[in-house]
Amino acid sequence: MDKIIVKMKKEVREKVVEICNSFNNQPGELINVLHKTQDFLGYLPAEVQELIAECLHIPTAKVYGVVSFYAFFTMTPKGKYPVSVCLGTACYVRGAEKILDAFKKELNLEVGQTSEDGLFSLNCLRCVGACGLAPVAMVGDKVYGRLTPADVKGIVDEYRNLEANA
Amino acid sequence: MDTVKLTIDNRAIEVPKGTTILKAAQSIGIDIPTLCHFELDGLDVHNRPGGCRICVVEVEKRRNLAPACVTECMEGMLVRTNSIRVINARKTVLELILSDHPADCLQCAKSGNCELQDLAIRFGIRENPFIGAGHEMSQYQVEVSPSIIRDMNKCVMCRRCETMCNEMQTVGALSAIERGFPAVVSTAFNQHLELSPCTFCGQCVAVCPVGALTEVDHTPKIIRAIADPNKKTVVQVAPAVRVALGEEFGMEPGSIVTGKLTAALKALGFDYVFDTDWSADLTIMEEGTELIGRLTKYLGGDKSVPLPILTSCCPAWVNFFEHQFPEMKNLPSTAKSPQQMFGAIAKSYFAEKINCKREDMVCVSVMPCLAKKYECSRDEFKVNGNPDVDYSISTRELARLIKMANIDFASLPDEKFDSPLGESTGAAVIFGATGGVIEAAVRTAYEVITKKPLPKIDFEELRGLEGVRSATIDVDGLKLNIGIAHGLHNARKLLEDIKAGKCQFHAIEIMACPGGCIDGAGQPLHHGNSDIVKARWEAIYRADREMPIRKSHENPSIQAIYKEFLGEPCGHKSHELLHTHYFDKQTTVEVDLGK
């Protein structure tokens, strides 16, 4: 059987190697390396995990075992405007599920999906700590609080317009 | 030694400090059920995740139940292993495990030899409240590779395979992935085993308590081949098979069943029943000559000679260095393994002899090994797409064939292997145990180099079950440094030392499985009973002692084939038929220059 060669872009490879080097290629720094890499790329595709495994001298299966264990790491790219609906307890008892349903309907996405045009992705998260504003959703870093399902369309349109006028 | 006193089920006992409740209970005959727990004493194999929770017991003053497999005995402990609370908890946990496990026992390869099935029987599980509408079951793709079938729907997350793959073998093909209910043991990105660094050593299969990891079953193909009047079936049997097969038929572990085995294969209808031991002797001729050749050059001042020479009989080990140490692929002997040497000779020399076309010959091997299935499927061992060895079956598969053919194995009269590829020496038998290949090589090398007879044929210093061993053999003044490793984590240690220039060995024997082929992944399952492995080990050396000839170069049939067909060891014909080359299989990430 032939050698398996995985290909990736030069700048990605260089950046990932640089990140690994910055942690002295220590296997114990895997999670820090994954964080930095995801900060840079937005997600952790398979080939990047192969490269990290190679740099840190750990099996790729172990890298994938870690990536798939932690909710924060993702193998699918997020949308340009990632929508996250808080499903923490405080938001839940104030109707977060309905907000989530409204986003699903408005974006025509299920949780964990990214829209085909790459603009929106929908995710849930547990408590952003803005419980006083419950229920809460975030688009990127911006927090929208005290939401009702009726607000959802307006929020999505805000970004659609942004895109249309760009 | 410090001891602690405790009471288990109203029986007072005293055990060494550090003993687990499980071991303490076992010592007084109380059999606490377990599932994930797995140990092979003396072979450095441990899997103690404390995860299945089948072994829970009640410990007085403790809030919850304690897992007996990892809880250490403490002074004054009061343990109940069979209270209603305990039994209810174990049964409920078992029902939970069974609720995420397909109930296809009748068709399962592990049926009758499954630790989960045993538990279900023991607890008399008749119905399960957690199966049915609204209760989800795991859904994974069943994956078939040349050696191993992975059906993770049956996985109980005991993590034994993960432990073997990572700690024992340091292969790293498997890891727990995902979390919670979807958590399972798998390869990176759930990719095919062949795309992973898997060596097909099969130790994962050897320890799997259920049918999640099993060997690819070639028995139907073999039955078809035997039944085909146009095919000549030739079978070879590896050394370690003869000291283990008896276990499948209720015989004592360590019984040597060479004669019955031969009789059974003949009864099954194989046209020619030969012995891999024969080609093991041939291997020694080739590998020994290669060793002597390299040594002579080295001692003659050529420091570019690749040393130490590493054995190459173990296909899992070959896969291991191709994946993990490709930069060292010039070190191993280029000699093919005995299985492949046999196939190459059978389909050339022997086929010619009986006037059989290559395509009409079906060459079968019975191996204690699952990597052999992969090995015989490698392209370099095929001629125009036709493999030298068509099918490799495990000791367990052979046992199934024998049972299927209602052959009463234990009462079979002994028979002898056929000629000419059936004659062998004691040096070949010991291939089955760690250290055996190198001992066999030394027996021959000594006499070839010194041209003097060996003063003592048994090299006790090369035997044993320690993971890494070394010895210096005095070959008439030439100090030959020998290293031995079994279990790939030990192999890795040695290789890293070589890389770092930390050791000065001339020759190293490496076997992937702990103990060597006697504990190969194709052998009858020992379920963690290391006494079985030790009995096989002793039997191997007993078989050696019982052989009239104990040095490979003295095998008359080997001498004959060199004279008649091959010429000389490592000669032109040998290179063509008996030697191979290795590949760099390490996955690398390169820059995409395409766009």
Added chain:
Amino acid sequence: MAKYKMHVLICGGTGCKSSNSSDIVENFQKILAEKNLQDEVQVIKTGCFGFCEKGPIVKIMPDNTFYTQVKPEDVRNIVEEHIIKGRKVPGLLYVNPENKEHVSDSKHMGFYKKQLRIALRNCGFINPENIEEYIARDGYQALASVLEQNDPEATIELIKKSGLRGRGGAGFPTGMKWSLCRPNKADQKYMICNADEGDPGAFMDRSILEGDPHSIIEAMAIGGFCIDATKGLVYIRAEYPLAIHRLQVAIEQAREYGLLGKDIMGSGFDFDIELRYGAGAFVCGEETALIHSMEGKRGEPTFKPPFPAVEGYLGKPSNVNNVETLANIPVIINKGWEWFSSIGTEKSKGTKVFALAGQINNVGLIEVPMGTTLREVIYEIGGGIKGGKKFKAVQTGGPSGGCLTEKFLDTPIDYENLVAAGSMMGSGGMIVMDETSCMVSVAKFYLDFTVEESCGKCSPCRIGNKRLCEILDKITKGNGTMQDLDELKNLAKVIKDTALCGLGQTSPNPVLSTIDNFWDEYVAHVVDKKCPAGQCKALKQYVIDPEKCKGCTACARNCPVNAIHGTVKNPHEIDQSACIKCGTCYEKCKFNAISIK
């Protein structure tokens, strides 16, 4: 050094930042500069004030005036009226919900009256990014005196006597934990801070890290000195960018001031802190899982013993303390164990921070002495139930805790009492529920969480919690049987009895406590196929009252599945078999003719 006559404190916690508190800070700076007051009035971005319900919060000192729900555009008014003319801006003051009076001083607000802030002492008071403000508040005094005294055993003894217990959940005595780690010799030991706050709805650790990061650094150095560790590690959620930033700034400053690093304050003691990031796994709050995660592995717990005190991070002796626990340490040392142990109940000393949320008027972060009753917390601090609805239950302890009913309202809160009541302290989440919350659904909500967060290592948690959740789902869908309830009870008990780690062992608590306290509600779902709280969609029935229906057809026209039939001006009817219970008709009916049964 400039001396300011007035200080404007603006909450820069995550909650208030989410509602533009950064713009408020900017506006203050801009407008004050415009009025040439920048040297008289200091603008400080602080940590969380706790009263998140009313955020963003602006506090003017020394008048001690507490402005709530301030918008960036209100700033001009505050500057011109209050700061220049000394007139408080009534529209932004807190209104006492009982007598509708304006309250300007937070001391007179119900929300703060019963509180005693020890762990939160500096939150909302100092600028967390300025070490000097911390030092001015006795910061690093405790560390200095511990180092000067140079008797770690005595310090451990002091912490033991104070009665401080772990605030992360289980309540293990902190001094005891330190004393178990101290004797274990190794070339390297670790003092670890658990800041992986994973309980959905609890955010006290984040608030402390955001509002008073130096107190954690100081406490870790003290702990490090006591257990003989020279390395500190903070395991912090990656989802807490602001807390991470503040902590990094604080660590940098502490190093600059020689309060971290080599030979701290000439004592010969070396100590430094590094950050490790969590990646979204609740189970990593469990200390062995946390340690594995810090080692770059899957966050799976392992059986104890060996305890981290013997074999922890990288196999070295390690001590893990929670953020809130640590925040208490410097104060205890400064004020003495006698002072601390005089607060609280017999076995639970000091205070506890709770994240008060749910159907309650004053959502926020509060700190009360142990022994305060749930009633005081919910009604006096929390201001009672939102919308005047009826109190039904309060859930404490997050996914590991339980739901308590009215009969527990007068129970003094401490570790033992909460456990006895079938719940637990946990990290301090406190969710108040009114009569519209279905308790079966609440139990299912928590189980959904545990199922998602289970590491999958042990079978009771991996499969058992999934099965619990499925049975609960069955019940909320109206398909449950009495036998299911039996299975539910047995399974919950077995999981509690057999799971490997704290997460699994406590995960059935929401089920067990709701079964204990709301058995009738379960039976109603199973036998009567009714959800008394009206939350379970499948058990809801929308019914048109023919008396009230005017036949306007609004419902029929808007029904997405055409399940409503009728003719104009005649009463309509809902085909229950076709109805998907979306609630559209209910919202569209102008005559209140549609009711939920």
Added chain:
Amino acid sequence: MSKVKSLADLKAMREKLQSTLDVREKAENPESIVQIKVAMATCGIAAGAKQVMEHMMAKAEELKIAAVFTQTGCMGYCHAEPTLEVRMPGKDPIVFGHVDNNKADEILTKYVMNGELVEGIIPVNYETIDK
């Protein structure tokens, strides 16, 4: 910035820094210290209230009087500006009118420090917003 080298070092640093938080610290517990409110509406400012307040703050510090100074709106005594209210711990507030620097000193030294009454008291009968 110099490193902290000892407990004494740290204490000295704290002493120096503590005053920066005075405004906040005192505001947290106004009941236990002297509270002085200066009427700072247009009329007060016109009459020099700002200058008097600054003078008084400096004087209080000089005399080591723990006092909290706040501004307030018009107290309704425009005829007597600058006016200020002094509330001693546990006592009713007293309002002084026509306060200049000298009067301010007198209030501090006589009334605040020794409890002696000073001329210029305005009979109290007012409401402020912060009850």
